Amino acid sequence: MEAQGKAIKYGNNVDTDVIIPARYLNTSDPAELASHCMEDLDAQFVSKVNKGDIMVAGKNFGCGSSREHAPIAIKASGISCIIAETFARIFYRNAINIGLPILECPEAAKDISDGDSVKIDFLQGTIVNVTTGKQYTAAPFPEFMQQIMDADGLIGQIKKQLEK
Amino acid sequence: MAMTMTQKILAEHAGLAEVKAGQLIKAKLDMVLGNDITTPVAVKEFRKIGLNKVFDVNKISIVPDHFTPNKDIKSAEQVKFIKEFAREMGIVNYFEIGQMGVEHALLPEKGLVTAGDVVIGADSHTCTYGALGAFSTGIGSTDMAAGMATGEAWFKVPEAIKFVLKGKPAKWVSGKDIILHIIGMIGVDGALYKSMEFTGEGLGHLSMDDRLAMANMAIEAGGKNGIFEVDDKTLEYINEHSTKPYKVYKADPDAEYCEVYEIDLSSVKLTVAFPHLPENARTIDNVGSVKIDQAIIGSCTNGRIEDLRVSAEILKGRKVHKDVRCIIIPATQKIWKQAMNEGLFDIFIDSGAAVSTPTCGPCLGGHMGILAKGERAVATTNRNFVGRMGHPESEVYLASPAVAAASAVMGRIAGPEEL
Numbered sequence: 001m002e003a004q005g006k007a008i009k010y011g012n013n014v015d016t017d018v019i020i021p022a023r024y025l026n027t028s029d030p031a032e033l034a035s036h037c038m039e040d041l042d043a044q045f046v047s048k049v050n051k052g053d054i055m056v057a058g059k060n061f062g063c064g065s066s067r068e069h070a071p072i073a074i075k076a077s078g079i080s081c082i083i084a085e086t087f088a089r090i091f092y093r094n095a096i097n098i099g100l101p102i103l104e105c106p107e108a109a110k111d112i113s114d115g116d117s118v119k120i121d122f123l124q125g126t127i128v129n130v131t132t133g134k135q136y137t138a139a140p141f142p143e144f145m146q147q148i149m150d151a152d153g154l155i156g157q158i159k160k161q162l163e164k
Numbered sequence: 165m166a167m168t169m170t171q172k173i174l175a176e177h178a179g180l181a182e183v184k185a186g187q188l189i190k191a192k193l194d195m196v197l198g199n200d201i202t203t204p205v206a207v208k209e210f211r212k213i214g215l216n217k218v219f220d221v222n223k224i225s226i227v228p229d230h231f232t233p234n235k236d237i238k239s240a241e242q243v244k245f246i247k248e249f250a251r252e253m254g255i256v257n258y259f260e261i262g263q264m265g266v267e268h269a270l271l272p273e274k275g276l277v278t279a280g281d282v283v284i285g286a287d288s289h290t291c292t293y294g295a296l297g298a299f300s301t302g303i304g305s306t307d308m309a310a311g312m313a314t315g316e317a318w319f320k321v322p323e324a325i326k327f328v329l330k331g332k333p334a335k336w337v338s339g340k341d342i343i344l345h346i347i348g349m350i351g352v353d354g355a356l357y358k359s360m361e362f363t364g365e366g367l368g369h370l371s372m373d374d375r376l377a378m379a380n381m382a383i384e385a386g387g388k389n390g391i392f393e394v395d396d397k398t399l400e401y402i403n404e405h406s407t408k409p410y411k412v413y414k415a416d417p418d419a420e421y422c423e424v425y426e427i428d429l430s431s432v433k434l435t436v437a438f439p440h441l442p443e444n445a446r447t448i449d450n451v452g453s454v455k456i457d458q459a460i461i462g463s464c465t466n467g468r469i470e471d472l473r474v475s476a477e478i479l480k481g482r483k484v485h486k487d488v489r490c491i492i493i494p495a496t497q498k499i500w501k502q503a504m505n506e507g508l509f510d511i512f513i514d515s516g517a518a519v520s521t522p523t524c525g526p527c528l529g530g531h532m533g534i535l536a537k538g539e540r541a542v543a544t545t546n547r548n549f550v551g552r553m554g555h556p557e558s559e560v561y562l563a564s565p566a567v568a569a570a571s572a573v574m575g576r577i578a579g580p581e582e583l
Contacts, residue, residue, distance in 0.1 A: 013352055013353070013441060015547075015549045015550075017528075017529075017547070017549040017550065017551060017552050018549065018550055018551065021529065021551055021556075022201075022230075022528040022529045022530055022552075023529060023530075025201045025230075025231075026231060026235075026236060026238035026239045026242060027238055027242075028204050028205045028208070028242075040550050040551040040556040041550070059353055060352060060353040060356065060386060063352060063353070063386065064288065064547060064549060065287075065288050065528070065547075066202060066285075066286055066287055066288040066290075066302040066303060066304050067201060067202065067304075068202065068205050068286075068304035068305040068306060069201075069205070071304075072205070086353065086356060088353070088356070088386060089356065089357050089386070089388055090288055090302050090303060090304060090383075093303060093304060093307060094303075094304035094305075094306065094307075097304060097306035097307060097310075098304075098306055142188060144188050144318070153306065154306050154307070154310050155209050155212050155213055155306060155309065155310070158213055158310055158313060158314065159212070159213055159214070162213070162214075162215075
């Protein structure tokens, strides 16, 4: 599994209220949520994001509310992976559970600049900044989480278990 | 091996003699919670599994509280959708308007969560029930769906930070001030992936409402859970509210903690968190002159009876400043009735404050007090992120009920001593 796209970079403590403001939580439709994604932090995000792009951020990405609408909105906007120094724990779980790839890699998160072209190989856990030529290695998922990702999320994994 | 309080609860619920930090486990759940925003997504995910029943009709609570009473047609559709699901599944603890309250005030009051429980809730402030000695943590909708289906959830066993509380807080200083002080000290990711365990002789000076407010905001330090050592006050609360069996877990004396902080409660001052992060804590003597347009007293953090009593003590015989909208939101029907019977509503209304039916409402910028561009609110809520209570260019200052009430009178952020 691979991802490639341009980096869209944000800072520390990107909270779920700016990822998807509560005023849009009267729906759970992914496309509608995606149309307001990042609105209060970066009003240009929706117009500039292309399918496959990679979000890069600092510490504590996704802090705040448990709203799964946040990773749903990011996934539906076309983002293929989020790289951050650290993730807030509920966001981390939610992303894994819905099958949105995320990587904790402080070096890459700090180094990569907005607009850089980035390539990720999930099996190897490697991140390549195609623009600068630098390569990074993210900690691989524990096997248990990899199984959830392989089943396209927690629900897929539970279905597999129940079928056994 | 020595274990923390959280580790002991998780070990028992995973059917293991012991667990250690970092271990991945599956634990049995005593309660699975959702609200009107997170449950619709959970129901859709639950349907994908293809089951026609939930794991236990008594161990799921669904509380429509965020946009209720329904603020618009879309919100009404979401609540209708989850109500139909609750009825179809026979979920006992679905709370309609008239019975509902802000979820994290409601569940302890109804006795639905108790010491030793493992609770997951599709709401980040589910960590509130740690005040009762439960392991309780926020999760998302998919985890809620999986929990409703299987009665289990996966966890990475957390390491813990110990907070040893000493001394007695000064007059007006509440649990809210203590937790804002702690978040200011360790930062919004200071307890990331970790437990926050509260212990020490200072606990004896904190009421259950103080503790619930503190555990509630563990998530604002990034914590997986906040948990209080169980004492006589906890047991008294549990016995008064619940008939469920409970179990008291105590940390081993030689349990490992990644950090230990001693907090002298007598030195904690009234504390306000400035925009746009809860870690931007300043003591009341350092706030300067911050003019406000709105004061909100309520929420899962501070909408309980003691919060209303202290607000009334301050507002009694005084008037809300002419430029301020003061909105008071008792968190549950029971608290509402109690406040009414104690005559608090007379005080609020005579002062020029408005009293709302229970709702999360303005806390998350839902309804019942949204801010315009450039407006500022002092609020007893738990988050002051960009746009949290309305316009992206509005501001929220987090404070205790005493500070919010005093500020409503002064028209600027102030403590009760200034009145």
